[in-house]
Every structure is written in structure tokens, then in C-alpha cells.
Amino acid sequence: MTSSSLAGRSGIPLLYREVKKQLIADIQSGAVAPGGALSNESDLAKRFDVSIGTVRRAVDELVADNILVRQQGRGTFVGRLDRARFMFQFFKIAARDGTREFPQVRLHSFARSRATPAEARALALQGAAPVFRIENILALQGRPVIHDHIVIAAALFPGLGKRMFEQRAGTVYELYQSAFGLTIVGADERVRAQAAGESSARLLGLSPGDSVLRIERLALTFDNKPAEFRVSIVDTREFDYVSSAQPTA
Amino acid sequence: MTSSSLAGRSGIPLLYREVKKQLIADIQSGAVAPGGALSNESDLAKRFDVSIGTVRRAVDELVADNILVRQQGRGTFVGRLDRARFMFQFFKIAARDGTREFPQVRLHSFARSRATPAEARALALQGAAPVFRIENILALQGRPVIHDHIVIAAALFPGLGKRMFEQRAGTVYELYQSAFGLTIVGADERVRAQAAGESSARLLGLSPGDSVLRIERLALTFDNKPAEFRVSIVDTREFDYVSSAQPTA
């Protein structure tokens, strides 16, 4: 292949940012698959016509964002959105004693319908665009604790069906990643307390009016583009939403 | 002063980690004050007998942790825990439309008493150690929204009194930093929904039993040592707890 070196330092586009963009493009195009290895650093340096240090800086940032994973002596890999990463990066519910456990997920409903105005706004969709609307019940320690309502744009998930969703091997985000080439890289969450509605109360074994936690999560893909809108109703009698912001070391 | 070079690469202590430790020690000892400038990078490199690149790596991490602030052309400074930083790093309550506003704080009670077992556990104190117990009411848009209950070990804040606390110029954490040399660098938070108690309901204008958010925050200083335990009761009828985890760019 012809070597495609990067922009020539004209409008001050930082070299390592350009390298980062290219690496992201490789992931989005499928040129490197989830779990697959990147070229080694000296080859990347040759390909982009920069020094190894510049490649390392670009990779450093992608590693900090949990998008790439380095393994000394082995290589650098595209991070899979597997259970371990989901627990680490996205699942913030822990038992009172701090114990964290991967939830047992049961599909409650799967439907194709249209976005409400609020959903369209969150997902940056035009009008009442077609969406998939999915409800899950998540159990911890054998008891239903979380009632999830997922909304995703149908246009981003061509061919998605109930069976495919239900019979996925790993996490929901891993399905997005492996079957639709859509990588969730971050999320904005808004949390508040409210009285449980009738449906959530029934599904979680509560009385209507009991206090529950409501989490709105907007999951984002590259460039902070919204990809999934999710409302989670959590019974916090025995579990907490945890958020840690500690210096690295 | 006699140059004190760092460990001689014996037990594989990473050089940049050692530099980082020394810079933190300078902050804790008061050798560089909050808001004050560090030596320039080449002087730091000489002092620690390492290359500038190694100094930069240490400073990079401290900047990422919001402990230092770089200003190109001016220097590198110890970050002050002022309002802007408090809003950015610690205050996670926002109006439904996303608006963020620094709260108006009113002292409700100030007392010296002893730690409960749970508080002693959180703060890593022995037995029923002496603590200060402070209640604040925080108002947003002119209405009381948050009822804070702060617990701090008396031993860490010698000479703290009600007047000093009430008449502080800036944020609570800035008082800790400037008057007691204690820098808050991070926090662990646990959030859940519960029915409002009598006291919080009265102070926030709610009916007992209304759903409120309960936030337990353990604020940490260097080495993740606990420094403050705080319970915040939040009226989330018009405000949310927000948590964002987006890639840097």
C-alpha cells in the first residue's frame, strides 16, 4: 500500500491528534476488530511518518479512554466491551458492603416504535424517528433490582431483532460493537430520586410510591455522538449508585 | 541548598513516580503554597537529576489529577480549591436544563462531638474520636435544595471554630487547604433514594416521606487518605446529580 503520511503541519493540526484520529478511524472502519491487535509501534510510526514517541502519545490517550489496551511484550489491542469492562466502566451499582456483581439480565419487552420528542432530542434524531425500545430486568443476588428501558435509533442497528438481542453472547454494548461496529466509549448520567411508578414497582417488588433511583444514561460513541438512551429504575434498599473520582496513584 | 538526587534505580522505583512524590511532598509541607508557582521545568530537572521529559511526565499526571495547573508561557501552579474548581470537580448538582450554579451556603449548625462507629470507620479513626459536625443548607435559584451534614476529625483541624468556618472567604475545601494544609484531591460517592426524614424535610420544604437523594461522600487527600465524610440530602424535584465520563477528546 502507498504510505499515507499525515497533514504537513500547515494549520497546526497536532501530529499526535491526527494519529489518534486515524487509529479511531481504523476501529470504526473495522480495519482492526474488537480484541484484535494494532500494528506494533514502530510500524505505526513508519505508516504515519512520525516518531515512535508521537505514536505512543496518541495510543496513551486512547488507553486512558479505555479504547485500547496495552500488554507489555504482546502488543496493543482494541478493547472489547466485555463483562469486565462493562462492570469497570459503566455499571455503577454496588451492594451496601461494596460488593460488585455482574447482573443477571432478563428481557422483558422488545418493540419497534417511534422516538418521543425527549428521546429524539437526547439521541439527536429528526422528528419521531424509528427506534427500538427494549426493557430489561436486572437481578442481583437473585432478586430483581433494576428496571432498564433502552431506546436506540433503528437506523444505527439495521437488522436488529428480538431474537438477536436476546441470544447475544455477552453484554449489550458488546453486541453493538461486534454486530454493528458501534463502540460505546463513554456516558453522561443524570440521577434523581422519585416515587416508583406502577410498572417498575411491580417488576421490582415494591409498593407504588416507594422511593427509587432514576438514572438517565446517554451512552456515547466516538466524537461524543449519542448512541443509546437508557433509563434505569433502581431499588436502592440494598444497593447504591457509586461514583469514584480518585487520582490515579 | 545541597542537591538531593533521587533513588539510584535500585529497587526499580520509577523516576517519574519519585518526582511526583517529591512534588506532592512540597505541596503538603507548604514549600509551595496553593496558587503559588513551582520552579520551572529545567530547574526541577536539575534538582531531581532527571531529564525534563521525566519531570514533564510527573507534572502531567498531577495536572490530570487537577492538583497542578499549567499555563503556557507563565509557569506551573498549585491548584487552589476555589469555586471554579469545586464546581468542576466536586459539585455534581445541576438544574434539569443542565444549568450549573454555585450554591448559596448557610450554616445551620456547628458542633464538636464524637464519631459514630460508621463515621469512625469511614474516616479511619480509632473509637469514638472527637469530630466536628457541621450542617449546611445549600440554596440554588434562591430555594433550599441540599441539606449537608459534614463530619471531620478534630485532630486534622486544630483550632477550627464556628466563626472561622462561617466567615471563610471561599469554599469549604479551600479553607481546609489554606488554613490546615489539607488538600482534597478526590472523592468516593455513594448515592441512593430514600424517604425524607423529618429534619431534612422541614429544611428543604418537603413532606416527610417524599423521595430525596442521599449522597454519601468520602473526600480524600493524598494517598487516598479519608479527610471528610459528608452526607447530602438533595431535593431532586428540579435538580439532578450528574456524572459524566467522556473521553478527553
Place this chain on the structure above:
DNA sequence: AAGTGGTCTAGACCACTTG
């Protein structure tokens, strides 16, 4: 003009994994 941090380079050497 002088001083600061910011980017990028080229290369030495080390630590770890695999064949």
C-alpha cells in the same frame, strides 16, 4: 528579548512474552 510551557524527534536501554 528573555523565560515559560508544548510538541516532536531519535535513540539507548529495560521488562515482558512468545516461539
Place this chain on the structure above:
DNA sequence: AAGTGGTCTAGACCACTTT
């Protein structure tokens, strides 16, 4: 032994701020 990432160095050159 060969190949990978990890640390550290020394220095060029640029961008920004202050005097």
C-alpha cells in the same frame, strides 16, 4: 532469540506571556 511495549535521555524548535 526475537519481538513487543515501558522508561528515560538530550536536544531542536514552536507558542505563549511578560518585561
